[in-house]
Amino acid sequence: MNILLAFKHWRIKRLLKRFPIKRLIWRRLMREDALFCGLSSVQKAYLRELTTLFIQQKRFRAVQGLELNELMPIKIAAHACLLILELDLDYYQGWRDIILYPDAFMVTSDDMDEAGIVSHQQRVLGGEAWLRGPVVLDWQGFVDDVSQPDLGHNLVIHEFAHKLDMQNGAANGMPPLHPLMKREDWTLAFSQAFENLQLQVERGGVPAIDAYAATEPAEFFAVCSEVFFMAPDQLAEAFPAVYHQLSLFYRQDPLARKTLAVVQ
Numbered sequence: 001m002n003i004l005l006a007f008k009h010w011r012i013k014r015l016l017k018r019f020p021i022k023r024l025i026w027r028r029l030m031r032e033d034a035l036f037c038g039l040s041s042v043q044k045a046y047l048r049e050l051t052t053l054f055i056q057q058k059r060f061r062a063v064q065g066l067e068l069n070e071l072m073p074i075k076i077a078a079h080a081c082l083l084i085l086e087l088d089l090d091y092y093q094g095w096r097d098i099i100l101y102p103d104a105f106m107v108t109s110d111d112m113d114e115a116g117i118v119s120h121q122q123r124v125l126g127g128e129a130w131l132r133g134p135v136v137l138d139w140q141g142f143v144d145d146v147s148q149p150d151l152g153h154n155l156v157i158h159e160f161a162h163k164l165d166m167q168n169g170a171a172n173g174m175p176p177l178h179p180l181m182k183r184e185d186w187t188l189a190f191s192q193a194f195e196n197l198q199l200q201v202e203r204g205g206v207p208a209i210d211a212y213a214a215t216e217p218a219e220f221f222a223v224c225s226e227v228f229f230m231a232p233d234q235l236a237e238a239f240p241a242v243y244h245q246l247s248l249f250y251r252q253d254p255l256a257r258k259t260l261a262v263v264q
């Protein structure tokens with residue numbers, strides 16, 4: 001092992017020892033949050049290490065009167081780190097801040113149309129992920145998502161999926177694929193499912209997943225990632241090829257995990 005790698009390992013060990021997540025808090029989170037059911041004890045232990053390191057690398061800030069307590073960063077970090085459980089913490093490198101709003105928040109922007117006319121827009125958002133910048137979250141929205149897993153929504157998974165997508169530039173619905181994955185398989189699976197969902201929305205029926213996914217490919221990837229982890233049976237049924245590609249990318253099979261948790 002070279003000196004740099006040895007130093008990195010020493011530093012990780014030291015951080016894990018110095019800033020352990022309290023056992024009681026961790027066990028409760030693993031037990032009460034449906035998202036973590038079905039993880040093996042080894043996976044949970046590794047997730048705890050990733051979560052600890054993530055909290056040390058990032059800076060959490062609460063605004064608009066929200067008080068940051070001990071549990072909030074742990075809960076957010078654990079959800080964010082589930083995405084990279086079989087990847088690497090380096091997937092979240094290059095930025096530091098996580099900003100928490102108590103509720104949905106208002107953003108203003110100047111948009112220019114094709115005729116060059118600039119309009120001042122105000123929008124209410126639940127979350128935002130900036131390229132090489134912060135992740136912004138509506139805390140109550142996240143809590144509500146977690147309490148209703150069958151709806152398949154998860155704000156933290158959504159915004160951190162955007163962060164993974166941004167590993168190779170602006171979010172476009174294609175994160176950096178692993179060497180053995182085929183770019184054409186990913187493109188075919190995602191473009192067919194995206195068009196399919198757009199058709200469902202246009203026809204006014206009940207879309208297979210949140211209609212917001214039909215707005216653009218980046219949102220489709222983020223919403224599919226939410227459903228992949230929160231309600232994998234729904235995604236596997238609606239868009240099996242997308243489920244397969246996501247299982248290759250995240251190197252996880254939440255559907256098998258869920259089935260196992262039900263049997264247990």
Ligand SMILES: [Zn+2]
Nearest residue numbers: 158162219222
């Ligand atoms: Zn989004």
